[in-house]
Amino acid sequence: MSKSDLRDMTLVEAVNMALHWEMEHDETVVVLGEDIATNGGVFRATVGLKEAFGFKRVMDTPLAENLIAGTSIGMATQGLKPVAEFQFMGFIYAGMEQIVSHAARMRNRTRGRLHCPIVYRAPFGGGIHAPEHHSESTEALFAHIPGLRVVIPSSPQRAYGLLLAAIRNPDPVIFLEPKRLYRAVTQSVANNGEALPLDTCFTLREGDDVTLITWGPCVMETLQAADKLSHQGVTCEVIDVATISPLDRETLLCSVAKTGRAVIVHEACRNGGVGAEIAASIAENAFLDLQAPVVRVTGYDTVMPYYRNEDAYLPQVDDIVEAVEQVIAL
Amino acid sequence: MKTFKLPDLGEGLPEAEIVEWHVKPGDTVEVDQTVVSVETAKAIVEVPSPEAGTIAKLYGEPGDIIHTGEPLLAFEGEGGDSGTVVGELKTSGKDKKGKAGQDQFIIGAAPSSKRARANRATPGVRALAERLGVSLEQIKGSGPGGLITNDDVHRQASHQKKLGDAEPLRGTRRTMAKNMALSHAQVVPVSIFEDVDIGAWKEGADITMRLVQAIGVACEAAPELNCWFDGDNLSRRLLEEVHVGIAVDTPEGLFVPVLRDITHRSLKDLRQGLENLREAVATRKIPPREMQGATITLSNFGTMTGQYANPVVTPPQVAIIGAGRIREKVVPVDGKPAVRPVLPVSLTFDHRAATGGEASRFLGALVEALANS
Numbered sequence: 094m095s096k097s098d099l100r101d102m103t104l105v106e107a108v109n110m111a112l113h114w115e116m117e118h119d120e121t122v123v124v125l126g127e128d129i130a131t132n133g134g135v136f137r138a139t140v141g142l143k144e145a146f147g148f149k150r151v152m153d154t155p156l157a158e159n160l161i162a163g164t165s166i167g168m169a170t171q172g173l174k175p176v177a178e179f180q181f182m183g184f185i186y187a188g189m190e191q192i193v194s195h196a197a198r199m200r201n202r203t204r205g206r207l208h209c210p211i212v213y214r215a216p217f218g219g220g221i222h223a224p225e226h227h228s229e230s231t232e233a234l235f236a237h238i239p240g241l242r243v244v245i246p247s248s249p250q251r252a253y254g255l256l257l258a259a260i261r262n263p264d265p266v267i268f269l270e271p272k273r274l275y276r277a278v279t280q281s282v283a284n285n286g287e288a289l290p291l292d293t294c295f296t297l298r299e300g301d302d303v304t305l306i307t308w309g310p311c312v313m314e315t316l317q318a319a320d321k322l323s324h325q326g327v328t329c330e331v332i333d334v335a336t337i338s339p340l341d342r343e344t345l346l347c348s349v350a351k352t353g354r355a356v357i358v359h360e361a362c363r364n365g366g367v368g369a370e371i372a373a374s375i376a377e378n379a380f381l382d383l384q385a386p387v388v389r390v391t392g393y394d395t396v397m398p399y400y401r402n403e404d405a406y407l408p409q410v411d412d413i414v415e416a417v418e419q420v421i422a423l
Numbered sequence: 424m425k426t427f428k429l430p431d432l433g434e435g436l437p438e439a440e441i442v443e444w445h446v447k448p449g450d451t452v453e454v455d456q457t458v459v460s461v462e463t464a465k466a467i468v469e470v471p472s473p474e475a476g477t478i479a480k481l482y483g484e485p486g487d488i489i490h491t492g493e494p495l496l497a498f499e500g501e502g503g504d505s506g507t508v509v510g511e512l513k514t515s516g517k518d519k520k521g522k523a524g525q526d527q528f529i530i531g532a533a534p535s536s537k538r539a540r541a542n543r544a545t546p547g548v549r550a551l552a553e554r555l556g557v558s559l560e561q562i563k564g565s566g567p568g569g570l571i572t573n574d575d576v577h578r579q580a581s582h583q584k585k586l587g588d589a590e591p592l593r594g595t596r597r598t599m600a601k602n603m604a605l606s607h608a609q610v611v612p613v614s615i616f617e618d619v620d621i622g623a624w625k626e627g628a629d630i631t632m633r634l635v636q637a638i639g640v641a642c643e644a645a646p647e648l649n650c651w652f653d654g655d656n657l658s659r660r661l662l663e664e665v666h667v668g669i670a671v672d673t674p675e676g677l678f679v680p681v682l683r684d685i686t687h688r689s690l691k692d693l694r695q696g697l698e699n700l701r702e703a704v705a706t707r708k709i710p711p712r713e714m715q716g717a718t719i720t721l722s723n724f725g726t727m728t729g730q731y732a733n734p735v736v737t738p739p740q741v742a743i744i745g746a747g748r749i750r751e752k753v754v755p756v757d758g759k760p761a762v763r764p765v766l767p768v769s770l771t772f773d774h775r776a777a778t779g780g781e782a783s784r785f786l787g788a789l790v791e792a793l794a795n796s
Contacts, residue, residue, distance in 0.1 A: 101523035103514075105506065131490065131493055135507060135508040135509075136506060136507050137506050143493075144482050144494065220513075221511055221512055221513070222511050223510035224509065227509055227510070248526045250526040251526070272507070272512070273513065275512050276512045276513065276514040277512075280524045280526045281523050281524075281525060281526075282526075289530065293531050294531060295528040295529065295530060295531075296528060296529040296532060296533040297527070297528050297529075299529075299533040324708070324710065326710065326711065328711070333528065343531075347532040348532060348533070380545070381543045381544070381568075381570060382543065
């Protein structure tokens with residue numbers, strides 16, 4: 094790729110660029126959601142789409158998530174590729190019935206006659222001083238549902254490549270964007286229309302002593318913890334799971350076989366979280382390689398507190414360092 | 424960019440058609456300067472600019488319908504748009520130099536050159552080993568895939584009972600034991616020795632720095648010794664830069680931090696670099712990368728006892744220089760005996776990678792550089 098294809102941008106701008114690219118190259122792609130057309134989306138993810146592609150393909154919907162989820166299914170089964178935005182992950186539950194009972198099962202129910210190439214986008218996670226039901230991380234709810242892919246980017250390049258892959262995927266994808274990272278990092282991204290693979294982890298750092306497994310917003314703190322630990326002579330392998338369902342167990346097990354230790358970091362509450370599934374997989378398949386118990390650093394089993402206490406809830410760099418020190422000691 | 428949206432034109436009308444733009448991108452406008460003429464259902468209205476600035480972008484061509492509240496044009500510069508309707512988004516953006524970061528990742532698992540961990544054992548076996556005071560590191564597992572079994576632990580325990588407790592090597596000392604054995608198994612070492620008359624040195628000369636700089640000169644004279652040699656594939660790589668590994672003795676074992684690119688740095692810079700490395704070793708804060716990448720090694724044991732040595736070459740390097748204790752000796756000067764300070768130097772090289780002639784040339788250049796005032 095030539096250097097001119099590279100542009101510096103934030104994660105939310107990369108989402109926007111991917112939408113532009115795919116709408117331009119595939120006329121069956123349509124975008125719908127609350128305030129996404131005229132207003133450009135509450136986080137500006139869809140800005141400029143209406144101007145470029147018109148109201149026919151970029152639709153403002155009523156404040157009705159059930160409608161957003163359901164209309165997308167109708168469109169998808171009839172040949173369109175809708176990319177629907179839920180304004181916040183906390184608003185998605187009104188659309189659950191459509192997503193779980195219909196979108197996720199359409200292929201199976203119709204014996205493959207109909208399928209749902211839908212991307213349900215939603216900003217998720219806390220850390221931006223928003224009210225509690227704007228801050229949750231309930232990815233585990235969707236990871237539990239067969240027929241849904243759950244994809245979580247954590248950098249501008251991965252947001253771009255994974256969103257393209259999600260739109261091109263023939264089945265429904267829950268695409269969760271860590272809003273805490275929306276504008277926190279600027280990196281160069283190539284606007285070349287190249288998708289990244291779904292269903293695979295990304296190894297962000299190589300290391301020998303411990304495997305740090307994370308996704309979404311916590312990737313930032315986990316990388317910082319890895320930096321801090323490297324000064325203590327501890328080298329961490331940092332893995333961004335990215336697609337939490339279906340899970341790329343092979344990459345995780347391969348790394349744990351090397352390091353013998355795993356620390357899982359996620360912002361969502363601990364109970365029944367995706368971390369539990371990963372820990373169980375490691376215990377089942379890499380038991381003999383383990384030098385220490387698998388440890389989780391997570392949010393608490395309570396709703397996200399109001400924002401003054403947000404940092405007390407979110408996993409911090411020192412929490413991760415402490416967990417690593419705990420497993421390294423064994 | 425900051426966008427200017429089509430304002431309510433005061434007639435309660437939901438839309439207007441663009442008739443004519445009075446500005447184009449790049450134009451500078453004043454407050455209240457007319458930017459566009461639009462036609463509503465009732466009249467043609469001149470829309471004034473709400474602020475002074477430079478036009479970045481126009482949304483729409485003459486003939487396009489714009490709804491009230493939609494973007495009409497954009498000004499250059501950061502807008503008043505916080506990017507969210509609730510809370511605050513953190514923006515850090517670029518680093519201090521104004522450069523955006525690079526995203527680096529491997530799709531899937533990292534290719535690992537390291538074997539899977541040794542000492543595979545179930546927690547039950549680990550607990551047994553701990554109870555019997557046996558270190559798993561001393562055991563070669565007899566189970567499937569090298570798994571350490573209960574029997575292996577018991578066998579080691581009774582073995583230990585006979586021999587008494589041994590202290591398992593850890594950390595640096597363990598690494599030293601492994602590396603030295605590895606070297607001994609591969610390298611074909613040859614050593615040559617020489618005395619250097621250093622009577623010409625100034626008072627208080629920095630011996631290590633003299634040695635480091637002399638190594639730089641010698642590497643130029645015989646570049647075959649500043650080289651990485653691969654005995655498995657019988658290949659070598661002559662190196663342009665000289666990175667000197669400096670052997671440092673500590674209670675924990677041998678550390679060899681690397682002083683980089685010694686031929687292109689000032690003496691002051693090198694000395695500071697060496698001080699930093701020694702300090703990092705002393706406080707055990709030296710990162711692993713500071714001990715990798717040496718092209719040749721210096722073992723200066725002159726502060727202790729001993730004159731000559733056969734120091735061990737560590738692959739892929741091919742040479743190591745030993746410097747012994749300086750002592751006064753009777754040497755001939757202009758045909759007469761004289762008492763002069765003499766620095767004994769040793770050069771050990773891997774004869775698979777370099778010839779005796781090359782090594783001799785290297786040592787000659789080293790001695791000559793050292794003998795200068």
